[in-house]
Amino acid sequence: MSYQAPLRDMQFVLYELLKGDEILPALPGYEDATRDIMDAMLTEGAKLAQNVIAPTNTNGDRQGCHYDPESKNVTTPDGFKEAYKQFAEAGWTALSAPVEYGGQGMPHTLNTLAEEMMCSANLSLGMYPGLTHGAVNALIGYGTNEQKDYFLPRLISGEWTGTMCLTEPHCGTDLGLIRTKAEPQADGSYAISGTKIWITGGEHDLVDNIIHLVLAKLPDAPGGSKGISLFLVPKVLEDGSRNPAFCGGLEHKMGIKGSATCVMNFEEAKGWLIGEPHKGLQAMFVMMNSARLMVGLQGLGVAEAAYQVSLGFAKDRLQSRSLAGPQAPDKPADPIIVHPDVRRMLLRQKATIEGSRALAYFTALNLDIAHTAEDPAEREHADDMVQLLTPVVKAFLTDEGFFCANDGLQLMGGSGFTQDWPLEQLVRDARITRIYEGTNGIQALDLVGRKIGMNGGRALKRFFAMLDGFINDNPQAPNLPQLKAAIARLQKATMWLMQNGMSDREQAGSAATPYLRLFALTAVGYFWSRMALTAQQQLDAGSSETDFYQAKVHSARFYMDKLLPQTEALLTEIEAGKDSLMEMAVGQF
Amino acid sequence: MSYQAPLRDMQFVLYELLKGDEILPALPGYEDATRDIMDAMLTEGAKLAQNVIAPTNTNGDRQGCHYDPESKNVTTPDGFKEAYKQFAEAGWTALSAPVEYGGQGMPHTLNTLAEEMMCSANLSLGMYPGLTHGAVNALIGYGTNEQKDYFLPRLISGEWTGTMCLTEPHCGTDLGLIRTKAEPQADGSYAISGTKIWITGGEHDLVDNIIHLVLAKLPDAPGGSKGISLFLVPKVLEDGSRNPAFCGGLEHKMGIKGSATCVMNFEEAKGWLIGEPHKGLQAMFVMMNSARLMVGLQGLGVAEAAYQVSLGFAKDRLQSRSLAGPQAPDKPADPIIVHPDVRRMLLRQKATIEGSRALAYFTALNLDIAHTAEDPAEREHADDMVQLLTPVVKAFLTDEGFFCANDGLQLMGGSGFTQDWPLEQLVRDARITRIYEGTNGIQALDLVGRKIGMNGGRALKRFFAMLDGFINDNPQAPNLPQLKAAIARLQKATMWLMQNGMSDREQAGSAATPYLRLFALTAVGYFWSRMALTAQQQLDAGSSETDFYQAKVHSARFYMDKLLPQTEALLTEIEAGKDSLMEMAVGQF
Structure with a gap:
């Protein structure tokens, strides 16, 4: 699979739209994040993604991971170990980690851009270091100094990797049901016993040690989700002995076959409490929240890869003549990119990907501001944006990542359905992103049930x-009437939720998924209007990058004309209420 | 995979909604198609689908087909041969074929219902006899008496199978580009040379002989699609010798892995002209049109199978409590079917499948009327419906079949993504139906470019x-205001097309896909309103099947509340016109 990192588009969003090159270096600790340095890093990251990571993607899918029941070891596909080693050695696992533990101390925003590239290049491989981030964040937030000093440098350097062990066979979304036990030991450690499933990177051969962060219950735990504690369980203990945290098998999945999805059996494995007893879910949600942003980026990254391939196909494949008369009269037929319906599928991908990218980077930038800005009001404002937009980014970018990859496959016809092209793998890989780290239905409930009501x-x-503010300040911005109509619909839907969802939680639950989608489409519409304005200003100022900026103006118009109208139907769907969802008796299905 | 044929739902549509048990036996030649006989046959078909066909589906996917480059033979998955044998011996290949050639002479409508069941049970296996239908229809329509007498009984009995050989490496949609040649021979036959790809069942081990229907060009052929002729090329000739029509390899596909998708090399293979020289495309379209209906049924069938599995999961899986308070207080959590968002995904499947089934069976019934009614006006009217609705059935049922199967997968969370459950296979299998027999974009162009303008x-x-007529005659029918609004939108979109698409074909091409979808949603809305009325009348009359009929009324309301509103956005999208699709220069993508 060939992949070209869309550096120019990324720069457009980060610098021209979001002013990241002004905002980031002004934040305490991020003084080095100048445009020059970020550009240099992104260029290096692009090379790595294109030349080292992407070439491992197809074989990763074909070969998959293999489990040896004898040794309980897992082998990753050929080439993964070497590619991971280069990735870690070049410092990408350490990019946004604290300098005091060996990190590079760069903004999370920059890491977000790097992650997008890695996920485009090979989602399965990108997940091993991706999960490690969560373990690092949990340790930074809740670990003791001793734990931090010992584990963080090794995780940050990529010498070891991390996992998040939440799900059990009988519980995924509803973590209050977990049964894994933690028995206190005389030495202050705990004996962890239980079975966890869906553990990404639970066992593999990329590194010598794996640090599991495991949800379990102490003997005196209260029932439900308030009785869950978080434990750190290394595969290999400090004395070099093997901790009994063994892989019991791999899931056979539709996609991301190069990612080892393990059943993990903890057989009185030695672990240490992270944070306070019974407060593990809180720590886990710290990990989950940044993981949710990352999963949104996965959806975006896979969609970008799919778009590039299907665009290349649409330019090359000759089939039928343009409805406006031959466009390539010297050839037996015109390239299919001349056909309106093919353009519809290409532009849906292009406009969705670029608009979603703006939304995702904006959220990442606010994460950096929320963590580091000096002004508490600024931090609070940024944190509000992160809280509100995280479920939106996760759900919308993964739903749309899947739909966009499917549009790419579709416009390639039968070719898209064969393994001769990467599309069918990208569609299968993208499918999981709508499910893990909280299904998209759960994201929607998070948005309507917690985020929109937060702090009044x-x-x-x-x-x-x-x-x-944007609309008032920029009456000359393109496509404002359509954007205003969408905002009015979102406000109307919000009002409906306030009036109906507060008193009746099933009304909120019924509206959740269409509300999140209406929210996302409107938010992306706002960013498209801003991007079109920025691009138009460049064109008006006589920029030489005519094609680049004109494409932004055209894409914005396509988005407003052809995608944003979905908000009409979503509002009607929300206002229809819960009755037609809830009145069907279970036996009538 | 367990599958229960939805006989009660099928009967509801065929008898109670469409009055098939009155209409069919009144058609000349279909006197035997009484309700008793049709019910008996459907019951037998259900048993075969459930007990013989469905058990082969999972292994068919895992094992796939295998090609031996030495012998050029193709082996189908274990169990396919035996299941196919039982299918043929029980008379299912002969169901709607003419009695004079050994068929059972039953209506195509009945065959449509049988096909739905077979496609739910095993889409890959169902394709071998499915393609044979096309060959049978082409021979009936265009073969000589000699050809009919020799080939038809063997194809109809299922002793042999048939193929359709259209696509070549450089041409799929645009058949005018084909290069396969047919050289006239002294004995009246033709020597066929060329390579065809995507040939379903081009080579396999289910039967001893395969009859290929091949598009090729005669030496004096005019250029483009007007120079294509149709030839019959048997794998084994009458004298028992092997015709040089060899499989050159299999496609490795995302799904339908049990279906052998072959590259076929014709190396001066002996063939016979079917129909007139240069008029092969016409004969091929006869095959294609009924094949398009069948592919729509494939989408429906796979969606039904997915719905059944995900519904069972939603009833069994315990996770979290109902938003309205515990519903199963004796259990650790409630079954997930209590959650509004899970119901949204279940009802989207249920309402779409049942509504689409009505649309598809209506089209099939009209096919029988068009072929056999005595009154020419009645035939013409029915044929108009078939012409108009065929692309709608093909595109909408396959798009929605894929989306519905995806909703089933989604509500199962991580389980849906693993091979422990059939959902991931059903999603992969369903994916191809949006592409083959003319991509859904091509169906939309057929609708707006040919069908709606046909005969003024x-x-x-x-x-x-x-x-x-229905609305005027039934002011008491449920959900009429919503249906009327959708019809008004479809009329408005049609007017827009008349005003803009006639003079500018790119406007028609730009509107095609949203117009087909708007059309389909409205048509299905009409059938839901009719079904709800029928059900309400049964309830009012005191039927004992309360749950069954109430479910229809509820499903109709869900459809109107939650799915039909999409027509709002589609109209806006259409009326926005072509500019935002066409203004982007190729280099700006």
């Missing part, structure tokens, strides 16, 4: 204020 | 008259 609706008010 | 728009006028 403060985050949502600030979001609307940002949109209104 | 006669078919479309008749379709609207049918909808208006």
Whole structure:
């Protein structure tokens, strides 16, 4: 699979749209994140993604991971180990980690851009270091100094990797049901016993040690989700002995076959409490929240890879003549990119990917501001945006990543369905992103059930204020009437939720998924209007990058004309309420 | 995979909604198609699908087909040969074939219902006899008496199978580009040379002989699609010798792995002209049109199978409590079917499948009327419906079949993504139906470019008259305001097309896909309103099948509340016109 990192598009969003090159270096600790340095890093990251990571993707799918029941070891596909080694040695596992533990101390935003590239190049391989981030964040937030000093440098350097062990066979979404036990030991450690499933990178051969972060219950734990604690369980203990945390088998999956998805059996494995007893879920949600942003980026990254391949196909494949008359009269037929319906599928991908990228990078930038800005009000505002937008980024970018990859496959016809092209793998790989780290239905419930009501609706008010501020300040921005109509619909839907969802949680649950989608389409519409304005200003100023900026203006118009109208139907769907969902008795299905 | 044929739902549509048990036996030649006989046959078909065909589906996917480059033979998965044998011996290949050639002479409608069951049970296996139908229809329509007498009984009995050989490496949609040659021979036969790809069942081990229907060009052929002729090329000739029509390899595909998709090399293979020289495309379209209906049924069948599995999962899987308070207080959590968002995904499947089934069976019933009714006006009216609705059935049922199967996978969370459950296979299998027999984009162009303008728009006028007639005659029917609004949108979109698409074909091409979808959603809305009325009448009359009929009323309301509103956005999308699709220069993508 060939992949070209869309550096120019990424720079457009990070610098021209979001002013990341002004905002980031002004944040305490990120003084080095100048445009020159970020550009140099992105260029290196692009080379690595294109030349080292991407070439491992197809074989990773074909060969998959293999489990040896004898040794309980897992072998990753050929080439993964070498590619991972280069990735770690070049410092990418350490990019946004604290300098005091060996990290490079760069902004999370930069890491977000790097992750997008890695996920485009090979989603399966990208997951091993991706999960390690979560373990690092949990340790930084809740570990003791001793734990930090010992584990963090090794995880940050990529010498070891990390996992998140949540799900059990009988519980995924509902973690209150977990049964894994932690018995206190005389030496202050705990004996962890239980079975976890869906453990990404639970066992593999990329590194010598794996640090599991495991949810379990202490003997005196209260019932439900308030009785869960978090433990750190290394595969190999400090004295070099093997901890009894063994892989019991691999899942056979539809996609991401190069990612080892393990059943993990903890057989009185030695572990240490992270944070306070019974407060493990809180620590886990710290990991989950940044993981959710990352999964959104996975959806985006796979969609970008799919778009590039299907665009190349549409330019090369000759089939039928343009409806406006032959465009390539010297050839037996015209390239299919001349056909309106093929353009519809290409532009759906292009406009969705670029608009979603703006939304995702904006959220990542706010994460950096929320963590490091000096002004508490600024931090609070940024954190509000992160809280509000994280479920939106996760759900919308993964739903759309899958749909866009499917559009890419579709426009390639039968070729898209064969293994001769990467599309069918990209579609299969993208499919999981809508499910893990909280299904997209759970993201929607998080948005309507927690985020929009948080602090009296403060985050949502600030979001609307940002949109209104843009419209008021920029009456000359393209496509404003369509954007205004979408915002009005989102406000109407929000009002409906306030009036109906507060008193009846099933009304909120019924509206959740269409509301998240309406929110996302409107948010992306706002970024498209801003991007079109930025591009138009460049064109008006006589920029030499005519094609690049014109494409932004055209894409914005396509988005407003052809995608944003979905908000009409979503509002109607929400306002229809819960009755037609809830009135069917179980026996009538 | 367990599958239960939805006989009660099928009967509801065929008898109670469409009055097939009155209409069919009144057609000349179909006197035997009484309700008793059809019910008996459907019951037998259900048993075969459930007990013989469905058990081969999972292994068919895992094992796939295998090609031996030495012998050029293809081996199908274990169990396919025996299951196919039982299928043929029980008379299912002969169901709707003419009695004079050994067929059972039953209506195509009945065959449509049988096909739905077979496609639910094993899409890959169902394709071998499915393609044979096309060959049978082409021979009936265009073969000489000698050809009919020799080939038809063997194809109809299932002793041999048939193929359709259209696509070549450089041409799929645009058949005018084909290069396969047919050289006239002294004995009246032709020597066929060329390479065809995507040939379903081109080579396999289910039967001893395979009859290929091949598009090729005669030496004096005019250029483009007007120079294509149709030839019959048997694998084994009458004298028992092997015709040089060899499989050159199999495609490695995302799904339908049990279906042998062959590269076929014709090396001066002996063939016979079917129909007139240079008029092969016409004969091929006869095959294609019924094949398109069948592919729609494939989408429906796979979606039904997916719905059944995901519904069972939703009833069994315990996770979290209902938002309205515990529903199963004796259990650790409630079954996930209590959650509104899970119901959204279940009902989307249920309402789409049952509504689409009505649309598809209506089209099949009209096919029988068009072929056999005594009154020419009745035949014409029915044929108008078939012409108009065939691309709609093909595209909408396959798009939605894929989306519905994806909803089934989604509500199962991680389980849906693993091979422990059939969902991931069903999603992969369903994916191809949106592509083959003319991509869904091509179906949409057929609808807007040919079907709605045919005979001065006669078919479309008749379709609207049918909808208006129902509304006028049944002011008490449920959900009429929503249906009327959708019809008004479809009329508005049609007007837009008349005003813009006639003079500018790119406008028609730009509107095609959203127009087909708007059309389909409205047509299915019409059938839901009719079904709800029928069900309400049964409830009012005191039927004992309360749950069954209430479910229809509820499903109709869900459809109107939650799915039909999409028509709003589609109209806006259509009316936005072609500019935002066409203004992007190729180099700006």
